[in-house]
Amino acid sequence: MSNTRIRRVRTKRVRSYRKARVFLWAFGTAGLALGLGLMAWFGLHRNWHLASVGLLYSLVALILFGIRGVLGHLDDERRRRRDFKKQSLRTS
Numbered sequence: 833m834s835n836t837r838i839r840r841v842r843t844k845r846v847r848s849y850r851k852a853r854v855f856l857w858a859f860g861t862a863g864l865a866l867g868l869g870l871m872a873w874f875g876l877h878r879n880w881h882l883a884s885v886g887l888l889y890s891l892v893a894l895i896l897f898g899i900r901g902v903l904g905h906l907d908d909e910r911r912r913r914r915d916f917k918k919q920s921l922r923t924s
Contacts, residue, residue, distance in 0.1 A: 848907055849906065852903055853904055853907075856896045856899055857900055860894075860897045863893035867888070867889030867890030867892075870882065870886025871886035871887055
């Protein structure tokens, strides 16, 4: 028997945020379109209370886009760390 063994590294399977990002993109886009549409329609009819509801939809959509960006950043960081660990294990 040889003294050298192939080192097997157990890796944790960490779920990607890809599905959550697609979900947030879809709802953010729909909310932004609905908000801008409401603001345009009720703004032309000078109903400012309902136009402010459209503004609220747009703000919520922008928050969803922001959360999507944060999740994308976290996913990229995790991928960089994982690739760095794989590369360091190959060289050792």
